[in-house]
Amino acid sequence: MKNIFKTFLALFLAINLTSCEDESNLAYVNEAGDFNITSPVTGSSVVLTPDYPTNPALTLTWQAANFGTPTAIDYTVQVSLSGSNFADVTDITSTNNTFAAITVDELNGAAVAAGLIPYTEGGLDIRIKATIGTNAEMTKYSNTITYLVTPYTTELPKLAVPGNHQGWTPGTAPRIAASGFGQTDYEGYMWLDGGHKFVGPDASGNYNWGNTDWGDDGSFSGVLAETGESDCTAPAGYYRVQANTTALTYTETLTNWGIVGAATPGGWTSSTALTYNPSTKKWEGTIALTAGEFKFRANDAWTINLGGDSDSDGSMNYDGPNLSIATSGTYFVTLDLSNPRAYTYSIQ
Template sequence: MKNIFRNILAVALISGFASCTDEQDLKFLDNAAEFKILSPVSGEGVVLSPETPTNPGLSMTWEDMDYGTPTQVTYTVQVDKSGDNFDTPFDLVSTNNTYVTVTSDALNGATLAVGLTPFTQGGLEIRVKSTVGQPASEEKFSDVITYLVTPYSSELPKLAVPGNHQGWNPPTAPRIASSAFGQTDYEGYIWLDGGFKFVGPDPSGNFNWGNTDWGDDGSFSGVLVESGESDCTATAGYYRVRANTTTLLYTVEPTTWGIVGAATPGGWDNSTALTYNASTQKWEGVVTLSAGEFKFRANNAWTINFGGDPDGDGSMNYDGPNLSVDAGGTYNVVLDLSNPRQYTYSVTLQ
């Protein structure tokens, strides 16, 4: 009987000790109620602009999260596209404060990353995650608000042009670009050699077979058809390629390039030819120039020509103002048309 009593007492003592330990642990990890975002409130929003990237895009405040013991709390602002239920949240910023200001540029990048459409107002769901310790533990979340954001994009929409010239591989195919976001007038300069098609991006911006694509309608008269069985085609050469996915028309115009003007050996009447470098995808040449003005033109004619960049968008303009060199000498001349609608050049004294 004494042994039985001792065993019962031992079990009771052990249980009591364990209970005390559990109580201490529970006190330390006391699960307080969820905290609240104080500002902004659902329905507020912002229109972002590339002209003011450092302006505040989002200013937030929220309540303290009480873990029941003095400890430093880390707060992470998370965002996701409305309706996605934070299946893949984007961590916008982390702080130990209960407030934060996010620049327009940072907010714009986050909204595009979660799938909002540029220049269109969309709902951005926002919550705050709190954690303690290293590594972070005891995740708690605030309520969720919807912030209405109109993001922007400086990236021109593009189509890939896969074909015989590069192995029919859309991810590595050259691109053509539209004139602005929302426009469908795609253009670019590409070396073609046989069949090719046009392939659009998926929602993540990737180019692969299975995305929307366009081919020739079978008449080979410059008419496109979506998911067409006929390839567009061109003999080997360097082309100005244009395609419009609204009008469903396309053109491939052969071009060879040269430099022309008072600074060049041929003056304004005859272009000095440049040579296409397939490795660099640029037109190049070593040309003796005198001080004076010049331009670049295709096919020794004025139908397609490039001059300066008066609008400051980083690309030479069609029919733009004359370019110039200040001193005579032998120059390495390079014309780079490989980046669609971002056409550049260099003249480097040798």
């Protein structure tokens, strides 16, 4: 009989161990509290997008807390990274009601601040904090639920470019930006003057020496190497800087910008030069223009040119549609390339 019992015990343990191995790494919680959240339930989920930031992403309802006497109660919705036991808490909203609607923008900000990875589902632990009185006496907490959130980011990944042009300080260095989240095709415009490197952010988004950095592999043929490499170098000038940390390549193209088109003195044949202003970090010029179309281009050629923002992403597009001016006159023209992948112009 003992042998039969041992056999069944071993089988039971084997089944349960196998079951545990198949479980998701994300642990759901539904811890007890002084009062309960009634909706949503643990395991509910949402995928957030930036298209409708003010739409509700999470609607919470809960029981009233009982302090033993009729009194106004202040409720605060608190979230934290799942499994962290609220070691780092974010207060999303406060109310005297027993319900709250959290917008897409609010929940996304809280999720990213808690440490959830954009475009990847992760868990947020949610609880309601109840207090009374002006000094928040007699704190009570609801039960805790786990809400599964897929956040987003509108921030493009960036690298800092510290060097001789700005004192070798990563925190204040100009940036280059990738084309999208998860991409490594960085681009931006800046003044360079000698040696420089590329520095990535740390987990908190800070740029410091000691983070991952890249430089030339020593061949000075446009090949990047990570950590312990040679400085990249460029003669003084204004450059379009491109770097790909996956392909380990970089290109730095010297540029001088101007305006070209039917509205300009040189027509579509010859660019009218703009002058780089290091104080404003913009290309500027006072130019007599006639009513008509125009574009911006580098080096009096069509290899690099910028037109209208046809995809409405807040940046002028390469080879974009012609721009236009309605009334002839003398104008102050500026081209601002200082914000990577957010290129703008003004004509006044």
